[in-house]
Amino acid sequence: MVGGRGNGVIFEFITVGAYVKVTAVDPVTGTEATIVGDPMRGELALRQVALRKLKYIMDKQRTGGRF
Secondary structure (H helix, E strand, O other): OOOOHHHOOEEEEEEEOOEEEEEEEOOOOOOEEEEEEOHHHOHHHHHHHHHHHHHHHHHHHHOOOOO
């Protein structure tokens, strides 16, 4: 299940020019969420945004695309 560092969400950071691409992966379901952000925002802020998007995607999948 999605959560913080302690429960197994995998984060990948790839620098692309002046930006950084962050992918958050739930290893249980294989669900991925990707964001592109400014590296000046810091790793923690970028992790939080990617995690928030991953939670959103997984909630949407669980409810069949409806909220």
